[in-house]
Amino acid sequence: MDPNEVQHSHCLEMTMEVHQVLPPPHKTTLHKLNNRLKETFFPDDPLRQFKGQPLKTKLILAAQYLFPILQWGPKYTFKLFKSDLVSGLTIASLAIPQGISYAKLANLPPIVGLYSSFVPPLVYAVLGSSRDLAVGPVSIASLVLGSMLRQEVSPTGDPVLFLQLAFTSTFFAGLFQASLGILRLGFIIDFLSKAILIGFMAGAAIIVSLQQLKSLLGISHFTNQMGLIPVMTSVFNNIHEWSWQTILMGICFLVLLLLARHVSIKKPKLFWVSAGAPLVCVIISTLLVFAIKAQNHGISVIGKLQQGINPPSWNMLRFHGSHLGLVMKTGLITGILSLTEGIAVGRTFAALKNYKVDGNKEMMAIGFMNVVGSSTSCYVTTGAFSRTAVNNNSGAKTAVSNVVMSVTVMVTLLFLMPLFQYTPNVVLGAIIVTAVIGLIDLPAAYNIWKIDKFDFLVMLAAFMGVLFISVQGGLALAVGLSTFKILMQITRPKTVMLGKIPGTNIYRNLHQYKEAVRVPGFLILSIEAPINFANITYLNERTLRWVEEEEDNIKEQSSLRFLILEMSAVSAIDTSGISLFKELKSTLEKKGVELVLVNPLAEVIEKLKKVDEASDFRHADSLFLTVGEAVASLSSTMKSQSPAILGGAHTIV
């Protein structure tokens, strides 16, 4: 024993006056409930800035909260505008081809994609709190919308009805998103964990790419299903339909686009290469088709598009009829998905530039944006990963870049639509494929595998589910799995045996800290979860097993005298949990082992007291503040008292 330790043990002797375990000051149930609700719905305490302000300021703050444009608008300068102009034009050049492509992905007329890149960005510019978010249709939501509606209505068979359902779904999506924000239930989207999203997006990317085989191979009879198997079969059953001209053209542009993407990844400064590429490809391919009349050589083109900006569509919303259920379901799922993407993107770039986006506020903005969209011929829109990145790279400063984009789109809608008549579908396919390939994030997947095998399993479930069951099926499966994991953590909480770290008063996991040693006569367990109905049976069995194993180890029974439960990690307890102690205590007393609790947290001690106001929890030897004090003071009593007396000692519960 080195001098150091001597000092310690010397100290321990001195520090060994015992500290009481105190309950928290009494609070009324109402007050507690109030607290609980605040923590649940207002963790960020959004009203803090309002406190102690004069009414006028309060009103201004409120207005600014609802319309963030009032915050940055007044300070807006021409200098800012210049950079916003550049970035706005850049994302427009990306938005136009992507808009057309994604609309086709959702089985909607291409022009709806452009409509959706016109109105929503304007709405967001007024309501949104992110400075970088580039708003418009996105691949995932488009895919899901299209595939879900297609289950009941054929987009080719009854295009009008399909369009109506699409707008109605958009309406419900927006309604749902907005209400999530207003009711401050934003945390619901947290259940789509990173792992789930990675798996889901990879799966979706593959599904989307597979769908593009239709236009890339020039097949005219293509399956309506999304699954891996049906698509592949219909691809190879229609080999006779493959058109070499289309395939050739497809490959060329695909290579071109992938090269551009590669360049921009290698040299972020050259972001504009990949940003401009799609538009360039569209122009080139259109000219090409026009020049060589390729449409007569088996290359399908978009065809005539009507001109003019968004027609109103509130008369197309259907809140009745047989498809209402489907429409609401579609709205719900596309709503959650697009919300998740939008919020995630917003947060990411806010963190980069060190400003804050209020999740619930964003939800209201995006939701309202979609509600408005649904009545102006737009389908589900949100902040898109790819475009936002470009927006940020090209130096966007405020939401004005969104305005610039939407004006550009408007000009296109008004005057340039005829130009797209000869745009070949194959190039749109190529654009989509290049866009979604970025959603497959293998390094992240590997990282998850390295850190947490179960998360990897969840990710895999989402991935496989999307590929082989269905888009929403995969999501449900993954969410179910990860919720189940949480429940299992509660039903099977960890109980670890603690030992003393020599020369200190610190008790730690024997398995983690090899130098820690057991204290003869004591069994010290730490319970690492809230104690409730779901785990009392387990905890009871498990604890008794610890005790029995301990008794087997040390042959003469009598020498195990105290079971110390270190409760620092028991954050909550319910009535069943309380009864556990009663039970444990009586079982242990029959074995002549005394139950001792260490450091029960506020809620626990409070409830323990309530069980039986009479019984006193303060007395020296069934409640302690630290394991060290418990062991020290109990071993001293051990020397003095006889086991018999101790056996039936003070009642805790």
Added chain:
Amino acid sequence: MDPNEVQHSHCLEMTMEVHQVLPPPHKTTLHKLNNRLKETFFPDDPLRQFKGQPLKTKLILAAQYLFPILQWGPKYTFKLFKSDLVSGLTIASLAIPQGISYAKLANLPPIVGLYSSFVPPLVYAVLGSSRDLAVGPVSIASLVLGSMLRQEVSPTGDPVLFLQLAFTSTFFAGLFQASLGILRLGFIIDFLSKAILIGFMAGAAIIVSLQQLKSLLGISHFTNQMGLIPVMTSVFNNIHEWSWQTILMGICFLVLLLLARHVSIKKPKLFWVSAGAPLVCVIISTLLVFAIKAQNHGISVIGKLQQGINPPSWNMLRFHGSHLGLVMKTGLITGILSLTEGIAVGRTFAALKNYKVDGNKEMMAIGFMNVVGSSTSCYVTTGAFSRTAVNNNSGAKTAVSNVVMSVTVMVTLLFLMPLFQYTPNVVLGAIIVTAVIGLIDLPAAYNIWKIDKFDFLVMLAAFMGVLFISVQGGLALAVGLSTFKILMQITRPKTVMLGKIPGTNIYRNLHQYKEAVRVPGFLILSIEAPINFANITYLNERTLRWVEEEEDNIKEQSSLRFLILEMSAVSAIDTSGISLFKELKSTLEKKGVELVLVNPLAEVIEKLKKVDEASDFRHADSLFLTVGEAVASLSSTMKSQSPAILGGAHTIV
């Protein structure tokens, strides 16, 4: 500052050499998985006794495990038999009238109730591991079975089909119970918490009693529904059907039975009073009816019952046809309910007599018992609260008392059935009411209200649900609520601010321990839940809010220098959780605040290391074993270093 403290601070100086945070020794994923599975499915380690035994012993142990009768059988003595005989006869006197009554409650022919008190007890005597459990039909399961099947088939309209469905449901119930045991998924029934059961039983008791109004008032046209409203309406719509003779008789016997019950509650020694009362009432009432030919004066009687023991019924099991779904659902719910009751009763009395019942083993026993029952004209059976209590009071020593009971029932079936021909239904109604009234446990309800308001809410949900929605609806609602609570505890974990308890090295909740004081320059938070995808957003927002509030309190920003996260209560973490630290750290560094982790548990430190093998977690000032050491060593560095240097200090993640 009293001398004591001087000593301490003196000590602290000395004890202030810093201890490392160590990861647990490396384990393979397979090994971990193995551990996890063991903890999940074999917490009681049932194979422990087999370890290191010769094969022969192993076989014997295995046989004894499967057939507990092999354990106590050999040691069985005549002395034991005498007490078992007494108790057996006592519970038989209770089982016969209850059997008949409960069968009627399930809309089954009365005799099925007796069948169910004959075979299952014999099976349980061989397989069961409880010495006190008295097996037979029970009120709750009977009620649920009857009400659920009645949704699709009318017991009066098509009695044969109804009987077939009842037996098939029983088969599925047994199958489900047994497989729960075999797959060791017993913990599923834990989700029916005490609170739920109290509420549910009270509700069920009321429903059952209301159903008895039919026989108590002598109404012939009675509703088929269970709900409070429909029953009351049909009672008062049929006032003209009320027969005063029946009502009079009913009141008399009800008073008689309630008195008997009261006596036994007051004087437990007189348990036989309430135990015998039902049979006595049946005999008296039967004689009365027979004597005064009351059946001709508007008093309905059971009528002719065929004689003889259980006919085989495996030919009546229907595994096809339209009702299969209903039957499986009924089996599932009645299975869970009867299992819960059986296990609970078993555990309670095992605890009283200080022996163990293996939950999963019991499930197999009860399950197998019901499977056998379903093919011998029995419906769902389990261990009944009331009868088991009587059994125990009347001095039962082993499962032989069950055998005695079933033999008595057999004798009844063979020879005494004609005697029941004139038994009035009203007395059966009275028996049921008296039996179920005991299920309403107001003190327990009050106790729950006192301890945990949310549990009370759950209880109320179960109660109201049963009364106004439906039996299974009420259950589902309550289980949903309590699961939701668990999830909320994870999504909104507690974060509390710690302070130093003067004169010690102990840091505790400032709100709970008023004497605790803050340490200038430090913000010490303890996170009281596993960190995962469901709560990182919240934790991030909440922590930053703590920091900001702290910065508002202490005006000159610079003076907040360290955020210490006390991780002792973070029992688990996933990939999202890991990313939280990365995010927090970068945000805090911008504020010139350094993030410090204290005592991360095995799993957490392990994963933190995996994130980036390169970065070293052992270096002095971003990981500490105790808050005390962290504060001490960091404040010393504070004196020496300049904030600038500290600000961008070592990377944790």
